[in-house]
Amino acid sequence: MLKIAKDKLPQLLQAWAAGARVFVPQEKDGTRVFLPWDGQGKLTLDEGNTLEPPKDLFFPRTETMYRYQVQGQEAGVTEVPPFDAKMVLVGVRSCDARSFAIMDDVFLTKGYVDEFYRRRRENTRVVALACTEAAPTCFCTTFGIDPGRAEGVDVQMWPLADGYLLEVVTEAGQELLEQGTGLLTDAGKEEIPAAAKPGLVVDIDGVTAKLQRMFEHPYWTAVSRKCLGCGACTYLCPTCHCFDIQGENRGNSGYKFRCWDSCMFSEYTRMAGGHNPRPSKKERLRNRFLHKLQYFPERYGKFACVGCGRCLDRCPVNVDITRVIREVKEVTL
Amino acid sequence: MSKPRVAVYKMSSCAGCQLEIINLEPILLDLLGAVDLSYFVMARRENEPGPYDIGLVEGAITCGEEIERLKKARQECHLLVALGSCACYGGLPSIKNWQPQRVVENRVYDNLAAIHSTTAYGIDYYVPVDAYLKGCPVSREELLDFIKSTLLGVRPYLRPHSVCVECKLHENVCLFVTEKAICLGPVTTAGCGALCPSRGKPCDGCRGPANDANAVSLARTMAAYGLHSQDIVRYFRKFAGMTSEFSKGAEAV
Numbered sequence: 001m002l003k004i005a006k007d008k009l010p011q012l013l014q015a016w017a018a019g020a021r022v023f024v025p026q027e028k029d030g031t032r033v034f035l036p037w038d039g040q041g042k043l044t045l046d047e048g049n050t051l052e053p054p055k056d057l058f059f060p061r062t063e064t065m066y067r068y069q070v071q072g073q074e075a076g077v078t079e080v081p082p083f084d085a086k087m088v089l090v091g092v093r094s095c096d097a098r099s100f101a102i103m104d105d106v107f108l109t110k111g112y113v114d115e116f117y118r119r120r121r122e123n124t125r126v127v128a129l130a131c132t133e134a135a136p137t138c139f140c141t142t143f144g145i146d147p148g149r150a151e152g153v154d155v156q157m158w159p160l161a162d163g164y165l166l167e168v169v170t171e172a173g174q175e176l177l178e179q180g181t182g183l184l185t186d187a188g189k190e191e192i193p194a195a196a197k198p199g200l201v202v203d204i205d206g207v208t209a210k211l212q213r214m215f216e217h218p219y220w221t222a223v224s225r226k227c228l229g230c231g232a233c234t235y236l237c238p239t240c241h242c243f244d245i246q247g248e249n250r251g252n253s254g255y256k257f258r259c260w261d262s263c264m265f266s267e268y269t270r271m272a273g274g275h276n277p278r279p280s281k282k283e284r285l286r287n288r289f290l291h292k293l294q295y296f297p298e299r300y301g302k303f304a305c306v307g308c309g310r311c312l313d314r315c316p317v318n319v320d321i322t323r324v325i326r327e328v329k330e331v332t333l
Numbered sequence: 334m335s336k337p338r339v340a341v342y343k344m345s346s347c348a349g350c351q352l353e354i355i356n357l358e359p360i361l362l363d364l365l366g367a368v369d370l371s372y373f374v375m376a377r378r379e380n381e382p383g384p385y386d387i388g389l390v391e392g393a394i395t396c397g398e399e400i401e402r403l404k405k406a407r408q409e410c411h412l413l414v415a416l417g418s419c420a421c422y423g424g425l426p427s428i429k430n431w432q433p434q435r436v437v438e439n440r441v442y443d444n445l446a447a448i449h450s451t452t453a454y455g456i457d458y459y460v461p462v463d464a465y466l467k468g469c470p471v472s473r474e475e476l477l478d479f480i481k482s483t484l485l486g487v488r489p490y491l492r493p494h495s496v497c498v499e500c501k502l503h504e505n506v507c508l509f510v511t512e513k514a515i516c517l518g519p520v521t522t523a524g525c526g527a528l529c530p531s532r533g534k535p536c537d538g539c540r541g542p543a544n545d546a547n548a549v550s551l552a553r554t555m556a557a558y559g560l561h562s563q564d565i566v567r568y569f570r571k572f573a574g575m576t577s578e579f580s581k582g583a584e585a586v
Contacts, residue, residue, distance in 0.1 A: 029505075029506045030506060030511075031506050031511070033504070051506075052504065061502055062502075225550070226547070226550040226553075227547060227550070228495070228497075228519040228520060228546075228547045228550055228551055229494075229495065229519075229543070229544075229545050229546070229547060230495050230497035230498075230518070230519040231494065231495070231497055231498055231501065232497055232501065232507065232510075235498075235501035235502075236501075246490065249481070249485070259502075260502070262494075262498070265493070265494040265498070265544070266493060266494075266544045266545060267492075267493050267494065267544070280545065281545055281547065314507065314510050315510075316507075316509050316510055316519055316551070316554060317550050317551075317553075317554055
């Protein structure tokens with residue numbers, strides 16, 4: 001176990017930034033977001049989780065897939081050079097670390113590997129930060145996530161009053177900490193601080209089985225009545241991963257790109273002929289909850305919610321997934 | 334093959350949407366290489382008669398004479414497009430629709446003898462419309478995308494979802510949730526690139542209702558934020574009060 005003093009942390013980030021792009025929560029417009037470390041920003045590691053999840057580092061909002069050009073009767077496609085920069089992601093909370101495992105399931109398993117995602121994911125080292133305080137909207141323990149220790153990361157950090165404890169988890173993490181020689185000291189008798197205890201806990205036992213019988217239930221009409229369909233929940237969700245593919249053309253050349261989409265929008269499911277299998281907000285909102293709590297567990301054996309609380313914190317009309325889970329369990333069939 | 338011919342008509346409007354066509358300046362010459370602006374009174378001294386391939390109609394319909402001109406435009410254009418929120422829904426001129434005609438006219442004109450105004454409607458109240466380019470003024474990018482797609486013979490991508498989407502893509506801090514500012518973004522059609530919220534100003538709803546806009550729920554939240562019911566009415570009637578979606582918002586509280 002190693003320790004770094006709070007005022008030495010920027011130097012450690014600087015050391016990592018020499019060989020990689022370092023992303024760390026910093027202040028921007030009064031909120032906290034993962035930004036590239038340039039030595040100037042104001043770190044917000046001790047102020048709770050970021051407003052936006054770090055998923056866009058692996059799955060950018062928009063990403064060019066290939067370019068094409070036409071000359072006379074000839075047409076050609078130019079591949080986009082593969083992403084090969086190294087990244088270090090610092091200050092990832094346990095909930096967001098779980099979301100990486102969920103995104104991996106989507107993009108890397110079941111017979112298809114998404115190369116765009118894989119290159120970014122494999123080039124990234126993750127340094128997690130344990131939570132010692134929970135926000136009122138946190139409910140990660142509901143999904144068996146330990147706020148005090150993240151899964152699938154390279155280095156685990158814990159906050160102390162005057163610094164951070166660091167523990168190596170993987171070989172790649174070992175290499176990272178070797179770059180900090182001189183800044184890190186032995187932790188000695190420092191104790192790992194107690195993990196946060198989120199007050200919001202939901203009982204999810206049997207919710208998947210219940211939902212399997214609720215597809216046609218009038219409950220969805222009731223819950224969708226106040227939804228604005230703005231899609232804020234899907235953009236802020238660390239596990240939402242739907243995208244659309246569009247093209248941009250000028251003259252004889254152009255490019256195809258993919259961009260985030262959302263199941264909360266009608267055009268997401270609208271067919272070329274105009275038919276829409278999810279014609280109203282009811283079907284779309286239902287899909288969002290069923291995907292997180294029924295379809296994903298059926299396909300991958302885990303819930304696609306990590307209890308980060310961003311959607312319930314930021315919904316303009318307070319559609320609350322924890323309340324939906326509770327109400328679903330109370331519905332009589 | 335001759336170039337497609339485009340006509341631009343003006344009804345009751347401020348001419349700001351037509352100005353946006355001229356404001357395409359950096360690529361205007363490219364555009365003129367692809368289409369002929371055959372009828373465009375604001376920009377041409379001499380205009381050519383129809384028929385035209387694309388007709389862009391700006392402005393709301395507020396008097397009988399405009400109904401006549403609109404029907405003629407429909408006859409001479411293969412595609413008829415509502416250019417801007419006035420042509421789409423009645424826009425700003427439709428604010429007058431909730432007061433008696435004579436009261437409104439009296440406030441503006443000295444001599445009412447020559448004034449024969451009617452309720453302000455979007456153009457689709459009178460004629461079939463092929464496409465709606467929303468906004469006050471229209472978005473240049475969307476206008477250009479529409480013309481490009483039409484030339485390519487593909488369906489233009491006119492965004493049906495809310496302004497929130499573009500705000501999220503710009504990584505803006507939410508004015509509505511974070512700063513409790515009254516923002517119509519959640520119910521307003523995207524396509525402007527979240528122009529106002531990206532500059533710290535809440536959305537005024539100038540592009541009219543998004544697909545499946547839930548104005549009732551938004552109006553209730555606005556009331557919960559402490560906005561007076563009369564102000565909620567003003568918000569929803571500013572640009573698109575004639576639409577069924579926004580009128581539900583105006584009547585919700």
